[in-house]
Amino acid sequence: MTELPQAFLSQMAAQLKGEMAAFLRTYDEPYQRGLRVNPWKRPTRLPDDCGERVPWEENGHYLALTSTAGADVLHEAGAWYLQEPSAMLPAAVLNAQPGEHVLDLCAAPGGKSTQSGLRMGGQGVLVCNEPVWERAKILSQNIERMGIPNALVVSAYPDQLAQRWPEAFDAIQVDAPCSGEGMFRRHPETRAEWSPESPAGCAKRQAEILDRAAEMLRPGGRMVYSTCTMNRTENEDTVDAFLSRHADFSLEAFSLPGADAPDGMMTCYPHRMKGEGHFVALLRKHGDAPCNWQKAPEKDAPSKDALQALHTFCPTASANVMRTGSGKPGRSRDESVTLSCLTDRPVCDGIQVVRCGLQLGTVQKKLFVPDHAWAMSIFPPDVPRVALSREDARRYQAGETLPADGKGWALACCDGIPLGWGKISDGQMKNHYPKGLRRPLR
Known part of the structure; x- marks a missing residue:
């Protein structure tokens, strides 16, 4: 395993002082996994290795390290989303509401977008952006899988969006590209990609993204800035620099179970919280005006x-x-x-x-x-449904034709949750599950 970079250790020692020993011990412990339930699909049973609730996300659960929940037929049906517990915090702080106009500016692969979209319940508009086309396609697939009906998925750079949509949004999520120090435990290979210059380089790009996001937020709107890193350069210093450039913004306190930030900023350290490294800040734009939609x-x-x-x-x-x-x-x-x-x-x-x-x-x-x-x-x-056992659900997702009563189009379902379409004729249901999603039986 790649050792933690020495410059990173020095940086964290300066930040954490007397807590450094406790922080280092977490790297000898397993990383945290999580599962977020889709409350609209209401699965009647969760994987057996699904554990205690994630305090700051009402639909979140901790998940065993060895869990195969991602291979379950209901995962493919959008009954849940696998998401690291700390990564559930930013969207919980943003707290998107039904009827709002919401922007997730750096949205791929879609964890925070789907979290916000499910809170909106199909009301309002959720714009999910990813500048890199291939990543935007993955984002779109996750929006589809989780069943978000009111999402507009786009692929553009922030300056393009700011020119088109000035002061258009009630709430904006900026989960900015970062140096990724919070992933050092879960993905040790990322340690080799980090350098002492990484934080400063990322902070420059983060500042540009935040400035464009500020232009798209209506007066009175709120913005959450987050990273999956732990250094001050990309976190507190980036927020402070943003506030020095934007006198019309202020930090706003937030308090959720297990996540209290009276000054509006919070770094999630793995020795303080049950999760990986993350940072969250809540910002409010002064004034009050409707969206320029x-x-x-x-x-x-x-x-x-x-x-x-x-x-x-x-x-x-x-x-x-x-x-x-x-x-x-x-x-x-x-x-x-x-x-x-x-x-x-x-x-x-x-x-x-x-x-x-x-x-x-x-x-x-x-x-x-x-x-x-x-x-x-x-x-x-509201169309006919065909109830499938778990075994038949796996056969359906593998592309097999199955016996069924009735005639015409029907939803193939497992535990009451739709898996996809079939067309019934002469006692057989022809399989219309997308070929690109089919998984061979093992």
Whole structure:
């Protein structure tokens, strides 16, 4: 195992003084794992090795180091998200509310975005951004798996977003790229990537990101800045420097079970809290004004035939449906069209959109084909369901055809939680689980 860098040890000794011995002992102990339950999907049973609650997140649990919860059929169905316990703190502090306009500026892989999205319960708009395209696709997949219906996933740099959306958000999460000292216990290989110059280099980029985030926050709005590192340069000093540049911001105290920050900033050290290294700060922008929200014009309404196909499939489908793209090239607008739903979506001109709300499905030759995202949604459609045992659920996720009664489209479910789509004919359910998600049986 790579030893802890000497410069890192000197840095921490200066910060922790008499606590240094207790801090070092944690590196001889197992790292902490966590699982966050999706409260909208309400799994009736959790993995057997799911332990005590995470104090600061009501849906969080500690997880055994050897747990295979990530391989469970219900993990793939979005019943829970594997997330390190300390990483659950920033979104808990932000406390996104239903109906708000919320931005997660550095969102991949999606832990904090899905945490905020589930708190919003499908109301309002959650914008999740990741500048790196490949990481943005992973972010989008996790948004889909956890069933967040009101998310707009984009891929852009903060300055692009600040130009498009000034003072547009009630709340902003900035989980900034950092030197990653908090990962030294869980991922020892990261120790070799760290250098004494890392904190200063990261702090420069963090300052730029925070400045752009400040431009996008409405007066009266709140912003959470977080890192998975423990040095003052990227944490307290970065916040202090931000406040010196932005007199219209102040720190705000927060208090959650197991996480009390009377001065508005908190470093999570592994010897003080049951978790890995993390930092969280809560900032408030002075004043009070509504969001400067520029709603996209209603120019993408689907045809009457497309809507009729949707409502024939599911009469209770939302009326707030938009056309977000065509199907196969060469087909007319009415022959192949993708239908999605996102209330109050903003203008996105010049911004690369990865996912726009909840993708319902595609109309092909006036017939509706449902999308996997709608099956995963916390608000799945009111259609027939096929209950599967755990064993049959694994077979379904492997792509197998299964016996089933009925006819037409149905949701394959396990423990009452939808896994995906199947189409029943002649006593067999043809498997429509996405091929890219299928896992071979072992």
